[in-house]
Amino acid sequence: MKKIIVSVCAAALALAAIPAFASVPPEGKDDCLLYGKNCPNVLDSLPERIAKLNKEIAKGEKVYTSEELNLLERKLKEDNRTMRVLNKPGK
DSSP, X not given: OHHHHHHHHHHHHHHHXXXXXXXXXXXXXXXXHHHSOSOTTOOOOHHHHHXXXXXXXXXXXXXXXXXHHHHHHHHHHHHHHHHHHHHSOOO
């Protein structure tokens, strides 16, 4: 009887841990920057987002595929363009 209870408890603990491991980003990828996933409460300022994009691009092909790097670089260019427009003096 003890063995059954211990087995059931061990199985319950193992199943409870699965969502915790699922939330860890694989290979250090930032899905929030790439696809807008896994970031329900993330609200970065534009300079913070630019810094994050530079940091992720610096990881290179060890972490990201070439398509993902191109996507990150496009987002960085777009954010830099937005930053220039916002910092442009008005008339």
